[in-house]
Amino acid sequence: MTMRMPPRRGSITWFALIVVLGACAVSSCTPGDVDRTTTSFVTPAPPGGSEAGSRGPAASDGPAPDTADESGATAADLAFMSAMVVHHEQAVELAELAPGRVQDRELAEFADRILAVQKAEAEAMRAWVDKRRSRGGASAGHDHGAMAGEISRSTFDRAASLQGPAFDELFIAAMVPHHRGAIEMAEARMAERGDPAVTRWARSIATSQALEIDRLLEIEARLAE
Amino acid sequence: MVAAAVALLAPAAAAAPDDRQPSIGPGLEWVAHRDNPFRQGDDPDFINSDLAFTGDYLVQGNFAGFSIWDIANPVEPELVSAVSCPGGQGDVSAVGNLVFVSIDETMSDDSCEATRVPETVENWEGLRIFDISDPHEPRYAAAVRTRCGSHTHTVVPDPASSEHVFVYMNAYSRGASLHCTGRNPLQIIDVPLAAPENAAIAGELDLFDDETAFGPDDRVEGGAETRSTTGCHDITAYPAKALAVAACRGDGLLLSIADPLAPTVLAQVRDPAVAFWHSGIFDNEATRIVFQDELGDGFINTCSPAFGADRGADAVWLIEPGGLTKAGTYKLPRTQSDLEKCVAHSGGLVPVPGRFIIAQAWLEGGVSVVDFTDPAAPVELTWFDRPDYGYSMDFTAGIWSVYPYRGYLYASDMYEGLEVLRLTDPLFADAARYDDAGLNPQTQPEYAWVWREAPLVPSSRAERAPLETLAVEPASVEPGSTPTVSISLPAGSLAAGETTDIWWMPTQTVLATVEAAADGALPPTDVALPGPLQPGTYDLVVRGDVSAPRIALAAIEVVAPSPSPSPEAAEDARNAGWPWWAIAGLLVLAAAATAVVVARRRVVLARRRRRNTS
Numbered sequence: 001m002t003m004r005m006p007p008r009r010g011s012i013t014w015f016a017l018i019v020v021l022g023a024c025a026v027s028s029c030t031p032g033d034v035d036r037t038t039t040s041f042v043t044p045a046p047p048g049g050s051e052a053g054s055r056g057p058a059a060s061d062g063p064a065p066d067t068a069d070e071s072g073a074t075a076a077d078l079a080f081m082s083a084m085v086v087h088h089e090q091a092v093e094l095a096e097l098a099p100g101r102v103q104d105r106e107l108a109e110f111a112d113r114i115l116a117v118q119k120a121e122a123e124a125m126r127a128w129v130d131k132r133r134s135r136g137g138a139s140a141g142h143d144h145g146a147m148a149g150e151i152s153r154s155t156f157d158r159a160a161s162l163q164g165p166a167f168d169e170l171f172i173a174a175m176v177p178h179h180r181g182a183i184e185m186a187e188a189r190m191a192e193r194g195d196p197a198v199t200r201w202a203r204s205i206a207t208s209q210a211l212e213i214d215r216l217l218e219i220e221a222r223l224a225e
Numbered sequence: 226m227v228a229a230a231v232a233l234l235a236p237a238a239a240a241a242p243d244d245r246q247p248s249i250g251p252g253l254e255w256v257a258h259r260d261n262p263f264r265q266g267d268d269p270d271f272i273n274s275d276l277a278f279t280g281d282y283l284v285q286g287n288f289a290g291f292s293i294w295d296i297a298n299p300v301e302p303e304l305v306s307a308v309s310c311p312g313g314q315g316d317v318s319a320v321g322n323l324v325f326v327s328i329d330e331t332m333s334d335d336s337c338e339a340t341r342v343p344e345t346v347e348n349w350e351g352l353r354i355f356d357i358s359d360p361h362e363p364r365y366a367a368a369v370r371t372r373c374g375s376h377t378h379t380v381v382p383d384p385a386s387s388e389h390v391f392v393y394m395n396a397y398s399r400g401a402s403l404h405c406t407g408r409n410p411l412q413i414i415d416v417p418l419a420a421p422e423n424a425a426i427a428g429e430l431d432l433f434d435d436e437t438a439f440g441p442d443d444r445v446e447g448g449a450e451t452r453s454t455t456g457c458h459d460i461t462a463y464p465a466k467a468l469a470v471a472a473c474r475g476d477g478l479l480l481s482i483a484d485p486l487a488p489t490v491l492a493q494v495r496d497p498a499v500a501f502w503h504s505g506i507f508d509n510e511a512t513r514i515v516f517q518d519e520l521g522d523g524f525i526n527t528c529s530p531a532f533g534a535d536r537g538a539d540a541v542w543l544i545e546p547g548g549l550t551k552a553g554t555y556k557l558p559r560t561q562s563d564l565e566k567c568v569a570h571s572g573g574l575v576p577v578p579g580r581f582i583i584a585q586a587w588l589e590g591g592v593s594v595v596d597f598t599d600p601a602a603p604v605e606l607t608w609f610d611r612p613d614y615g616y617s618m619d620f621t622a623g624i625w626s627v628y629p630y631r632g633y634l635y636a637s638d639m640y641e642g643l644e645v646l647r648l649t650d651p652l653f654a655d656a657a658r659y660d661d662a663g664l665n666p667q668t669q670p671e672y673a674w675v676w677r678e679a680p681l682v683p684s685s686r687a688e689r690a691p692l693e694t695l696a697v698e699p700a701s702v703e704p705g706s707t708p709t710v711s712i713s714l715p716a717g718s719l720a721a722g723e724t725t726d727i728w729w730m731p732t733q734t735v736l737a738t739v740e741a742a743a744d745g746a747l748p749p750t751d752v753a754l755p756g757p758l759q760p761g762t763y764d765l766v767v768r769g770d771v772s773a774p775r776i777a778l779a780a781i782e783v784v785a786p787s788p789s790p791s792p793e794a795a796e797d798a799r800n801a802g803w804p805w806w807a808i809a810g811l812l813v814l815a816a817a818a819t820a821v822v823v824a825r826r827r828v829v830l831a832r833r834r835r836r837n838t839s
Contacts, residue, residue, distance in 0.1 A: 040262065043309045043337050044355065044365035048422055051349060051368075052336030072268075106497050113500065113520075116532050120525035120563070128619050187401040191345040196330065197269040197620045199341075200313070203399040204522035211475050211500060218495075 072195040073132050080189040080202065082129050083147050087182055088122035090151045094174060097159050101167040107219050111171065114212065121205075146188075149181020165223070172220045179209040179216075244615065247591065248559075250607030252650035256300040256633070261642040262307040263289045269620040270311070272639035275377070275571060278630050278664040279319035282360060285637055286315030290337070291326060292643075293360045299633045299645055305360045310337035310353065316377040318665040320390055323421055324363065326353040329374035329396055331403075337365060344402040350374025352392060352414060354421045366421040371412045373398055373405035379460040379469070379667045381413075381485045389417045391427070391485045397456030397474060408433060409456035413486060428486040432457070432471065432478060458519075459504040459571075463511055465671035470505035470514050477502045477516055477542070479549060492548040498535055504571055508581040508597070509672050514542045514549070515583060515597055517569035523621035528557045528567035528590045537568040539585070541600035552600035557590045564613040565589035571626035573664075575648070576656045576672040582606065584634050589613065589623030592636050592646065609636065609646055628666045632657025660723050660770050675773040676726055679733040680766050682778060694718060695767055695779035698749075704783050707756025712765065712779065714747035720771035721745055727752055730764035741769055747777075760785040 046052045091114055098111035151174050159170050186206035190199055249255055263271040274286040281297040282305070290310040295303040316327035331348035332339040342348050351370040355363045373396035381391045392414040398405045408431065415427035457473035462482055469488060471478040477499070479492040503519035520527050520537035527537030538556040542549040561567040565588070572585025581597040591610030597603045611623075618640070627636040632653065634646040648656065655674055664670070683689050695712055702708040712727065719725055719741035727737045727750065736752040747767060754763075760783050767777040 040304050040361075041307045041309055042362055044363055046336040046338075047354075047365045047367050050335050052334040052338065109497060113536060116527075116536070117500075117521050117525065120527075120531070121521065123563075124524055124617070127617060131619070183400065190399065191343055191401055193343060196313075196341045199330075199343075200269075201524060201620065204524060206400045207397075207474065208501065208522060214475050215497070 069132060069135060073198065074192075074194040076189060076192040077194040077198040078129065078132060080185060080194075081125050081198065083185060084182070084205065085122050085125045085129060087147050087149075087178075087185065088118040088125070091118045091175065091178060092122065093156060094151060094159060094171065094178075097156070098167075098171065101159075101163050102171065103164040104168050104219065104223060107168050107171065110212075110215060110219065114175075117208075146185070147181065148184045149178040151178055168223060172216050172223075176213055176216050176220075179213045182206070182209045183213075245611055247609055247611045249609055250594075250605075252648060252652075253594070253607040253609060253634075254647045254649050255609065255644065256647050257302055257643075257645035258641070259294070259302050259304065259643040261287070261638070261640060262292055262304055263287050263309075264640060264642070267618060267640070269618075269639075270313075272622075273625060273637045273642065274313070274315045274639070275317055275626050276628055276635055276637050276666070277317045277319040277324070278628075278635075278661065279321065279324075279357075280663060282319070282357070283630075283635060283643075284317045284319050284324050284357075285643060286317035286326060288313040288315055288330075291315060291317055291324065291355075293357060293363070294643065295360075296630075296635075296645075299631065299647070302643060302645060306363065308337075308355065308363050310365070311339065311341070312350075312353075314376065316375070318378065318380045318392070318667070319357075319663060320380060320416075320665070321418060321663075322356055322358045323366070323416070323418065324355040324357050325378060325380070325392060325416075326355065327375035327378045327394075328353060329376045331374070335368035335370070344399065344405070346403065348403065350405075352378060352394065352424075354416065354424055356421060367424045369414050369424050369426065371396065371414075371426065373402075373409040373456060377459040377667070379462050380665050381462045381469075381482060381668065382464050383485060384464070388419065389415055391415055392424075393460050393462070393469075395457045395460050395471075397458065407455065411457065411488070430487065432473070432480075432488070432490055433476075458502065459667065461505050461507065461667045461669060463507045463669045463671070466507070466511040468507070468511055470507065470516075472502035472504050472516060474502060477505065477549070479514070479544065494542070494549050496540065496551065498554075499540055500536070503569065504667075506572060506574055506583050506585075507669055509574065509576065512544055513552070513581055513597065513600060514544065515555075515581075516540050516542060517571070517585070519568050519570060521568055523566055523568055523570070523588055526561050526563050526565050526567045526589075528559065528561040528565075528587065529563065530560065539569050539595070539603070541597055541603070543600065553597075553603060555595055555597070555603035555605075557587045557593055558605055559590065559608070559610055561590050562613040564615070564617040566618065566622050570624070571666075573626075573628040573666040574669060574672075575629045575653065576659055577652060578655055578674045578677065580652075584627045584629055586624040586627045586636065588621065588625075589618075591624055592627045592634065592644075594634075594648075606650070606652075607648075609634075609644065611641075626666070628664065629656060630664055631659070631661050658724055658770070660720075662771070673773075675768070675770055676724070676735075679730070680728055680768050680774070680776045682730055682764050682766060682776070689778060692776060692778040693780070695765060695777040697765065697779045697781060700779070701782035701784050702754070702758065704760045704785055705757045707753065707758070709751050709753045710765075710781070711749045711751050712747070712767065713749040714767060714777055716742070716744040716746040718777060719745045719747060719767075719769040723769040723771040725767060725769040728766040728768065729755060730766055731755075754781065758783045 095111045095115035102108045155174050183206045186202040189202045261273050265271045271289045277284045283294040283296045285292040290308045292307045293305040295305050312328035312332050313330040318325045328350050331344045333342050335349045352375050354367040356366045357363045371394045375394045377395045379393040394412040397409050410429045410431045413428040416424040457471045460469050460471045462469040467483040469480040469482045477494045480488040481491050482488045499518045500520040503517040506515045534556045535554045538554045541553045543552050567588050567590035570586040572583050575582040575584050584594045593608050594606045595603050625637045627634050636644040698711045721743050723741045725739050725741050726735045729736050763781045765779045
């Protein structure tokens with residue numbers, strides 16, 4: 001038994017027709033909106049009683065076209081991030097003094113965690129800043145934003161000379177205002193326009209530093225007993 | 226085992242560039258990958274977040290909206306729609322045809338055209354409710370504003386009514402903000418399922434007080450908030466046990482939710498080793514909790530020797546009469562590159578009887594399936610872990626969450642998309658069998674292994690009668706035989722499509738496991754009864770996993786031959802197996818055969834005669 005293959009052109013025509021009919025069958029398309037079969041994107045209308053449109057144009061977070069670079073970062077983002085790198089490095093520097101000087105075990109453990117976390121965060125933020133600086137652009141200045149809760153050089157020197165309970169006391173006394181400063185810096189950034197992802201990072205820093213302040217105050221209260 | 230997994234993942238692997246091939250542990254098969262439909266390069270405003278399941282649909286949250294996947298065939302997920310509606314972090318739940326989406330980024334308004342605005346200007350954040358009755362065209366049904374929005378949320382059923390659900394809004398203040406400052410109370414939204422547009426805040430309570438958490442003195446001169454516990458990050462409810470575990474930044478709480486509108490704190494713990502209480506998972510018995518510590522909030526790699534084995538880790542706590550007792554920790558055993566982000570993140574219970582196994586996401590550390598049955602010595606059973614990108618993502622990246630559903634693991638990767646993994650180890654046979662009708666992983670179901678215990682059959686006639694709905698053909702069989710019978714149930718007897726066992730009660734064994742029809746019928750099913758059968762009456766039971774403990778019952782009669790009262794009867798009995806028409810037919814055949822033989826004989830004789838004469 002032999003079978004004759006249909007002419008090649010015919011088979012292509014049929015194939016195309018089946019594809020078109022198949023696509024329309026799933027999406028009930030009209031010739032004008034074939035795209036839906038490939039994108040599947042929908043944007044629902046607002047719900048009843050929506051606030052949409054009742055307000056004037058809002059100051060959008062995110063890239064302001066004149067100040068943001070191609071990644072959406074603004075001058076405020078760069079200032080915040082570069083100041084926070086330096087700020088974190090201070091926490092790392094103080095925490096690095098702890099081994100051999102700190103007495104309280106929980107505080108020793110805590111200092112060690114600050115060291116690991118803030119070192120990693122500082123590196124991540126520095127990479128972020130370097131990437132944007134190397135791209136140049138309007139916002140790529142070298143000015144750091146304001147740094148709050150700075151630990152003075154004399155405090156570092158004093159910490160390096162202390163041992164045991166005296167070191168513990170100084171560590172907490174310096175680190176708590178330092179962290180409060182970080183929270184102030186994060187909140188200042190959150191009140192400005194910028195890359196929403198940097199806003200999330202600023203929130204995260206504010207949250208984690210508040211957690212650490214809590215722990216330091218608990219340890220301080222325990223040591224005072 | 227690893228080699229087999231590698232061979233089987235070929236179709237999925239084709240989607241990934243060669244240098245992004247994952248490491249896959251034993252007993253795990255990578256069966257599908259789907260790209261994140263929203264993805265725009267490395268832009269973090271389009272990353273995926275959490276997952277929820279309703280029937281054959283998987284809802285995947287995103288910072289730009291959510292996706293609906295048809296997972297009727299888990300190895301071929303199909304994108305039904307990608308709903309564009311920006312706002313992080315897009316934590317999702319699904320109840321029937323409703324989808325709830327958490328927004329805790331300050332937006333210009335409640336619409337899907339909204340843009341992100343700073344916290345300090347007029348803004349909207351809260352819960353969005355969508356109706357996905359037509360999953361191709363979801364309808365935005367309601368927007369409920371809450372004071373700190375919704376970082377995550379938790380669906381809590383009302384024990385008194387299935388017509389609505391409560392939604393716990395988990396959120397905390399982030400600092401300077403127009404609406405959201407100080408300690409944020411737990412706000413509870415009531416959602417009428419048939420009229421979601423009427424969803425509204427039904428209750429509000431403070432889980433903390435000034436002594437134990439953020440108080441008025443915790444705002445310093447510059448305005449910054451300096452205490453950590455200003456609300457909860459996530460809550461996992463276990464309604465069957467009337468319990469919930471709340472991970473509230475600096476604190477872990479065990480709650481009673483006996484009255485869902487008035488949860489009470491049963492225990493509160495702080496632990497120097499836990500930095501950020503992120504989420505919690507109960508074991509099935511509600512005797513243990515695994516808490517995740519999201520140290521560094523997902524922006525750094527804590528899965529390295531610099532962080533050690535108990536930072537950014539899981540911690541197991543025992544629920545004891547006196548409160549919570551820490552019993553062990555688990556950290557992802559694979560060191561990750563510092564180009565990756567890695568920390569304990571979201572996961573769910575893998576239902577295995579008698580064990581405490583979870584599947585959990587570790588961002589770019591991938592998926593880890595861990596056995597916590599011995600809390601002091603947790604064991605990793607298997608994993609899925611991609612290598613780094615060759616560069617570091619600017620912000621958080623990797624697998625946000627992973628949950629088991631119908632025997633598969635569904636992993637939500639922020640940038641890469643959706644991964645489907647199958648647990649192939651026989652250990653997970655019961656997990657695969659479980660008929661999930663839906664799953665919000667933060668509303669833990671109580672898993673019951675109904676199929677593992679033989680059904681109880683009543684003996685009294687009055688109790689049995691209403692259960693004897695099983696049709697058996699033939700209903701009575703002969704002694705000494707090993708017969709095959711056909712059994713069936715009419716529509717509506719079982720739950721649609723549920724897994725159903727046919728039990729042979731004399732030996733308490735399962736003869737067959739079948740799937741109920743979509744209309745709840747049991748289609749005619751042949752089963753071989755274990756013989757040889759002695760005379761008597763035997764019970765056959767049908768029980769579905771979902772409709773259990775309800776059963777359908779039939780009594781099989783094994784009928785002994787009748788005694789012989791007279792010689793005539795004995796004569797009849799000899800022919801008992803032969804109906805009259807068969808005997809008549811045989812007689813006709815015999816007569817015909819005789820006639821053929823006679824005729825043939827005649828022909829042969831006639832030929833011989835002819836030969837002799839020639």
